[in-house]
Amino acid sequence: LHVGKTMKEDLTVVAKYIKQLYPPEFNVFSIYAELYHNYFASQAKKNAESHLEDKDIYLLLSWVHNFYPKEMRKDPALAMELDKVKLGSLLPSSLSKELEKKYLDSEEVTVKTSLSRCLDKEIQRWKEDKEPEKLNGHFQSELLGIFVIQSIYSGQKRAEDISKAVGEELSRRLLKELPAFLRSYRDAFEDFKEKSKKHTNYKPILIANINNCWNFR
Secondary structure: OHHHHHHHHHHHHHHHHHHHHOOHHHOHHHHHHHHHHHHHHHHHHHHHOOOOOHHHHHHHHHHHHHHHHHHHOOOOOOHHHHOOOOOOOOOOHHHHHHHHHHHHHHHHHHHHHHHHHHHHHHHHHHHOOOOOOEEOOEEOOHHHHHHHHHHHHHHHHHHHHHOHHHHHHHHHHHHHHHHHHHHHHHHHHHHHHHHOOOOOOHHHHHHHHHHHHHHHO
16 A cells, blocks of 8 residues: 555656656656556565465455556546556466465355355254344344345455456356355255244244245345
């Protein structure tokens, strides 16, 4: 963040005040831009090759795909000059792809684990014979009907914020996880229906789960 801010502010000064102090053939702005870019890229590469936590991988990919090309280099004060320089990406394509794979693998596991824990909590509520919550006057499982959908949607949205391609790949992966989750949900619910008919809240729990189906569709 500090390097990016410094680069943006300094290049703005170069574009507004310093460039015109030199003959055009000196290409002063291009020289400054290339030097800053090369330093920034070297720092990004150094970070990418070190051990990164998931949140750091996400942040670095956000810089590579969004902040640097779309916000910094498209800044009104710099865009026209930077378009002439052709600086390239902050990371080599192979390294960027490697980080994207790490991010996608991690996000897929995170969402999958989250869905599994959610279902386990819901099954526990059934076993404890707890009355489901009411939403708009109807029995419904907020944990399943809302949390599961939000988990998948949030995962997709975070990935799309990195790039369209990363978002599409995560969506493809998560759309495989959702049917697997729904099968586990169905099997657990069928088991509950068979074994828990004497529960006090048997009927409200049935109604809540039937109402969940509309949301999942």
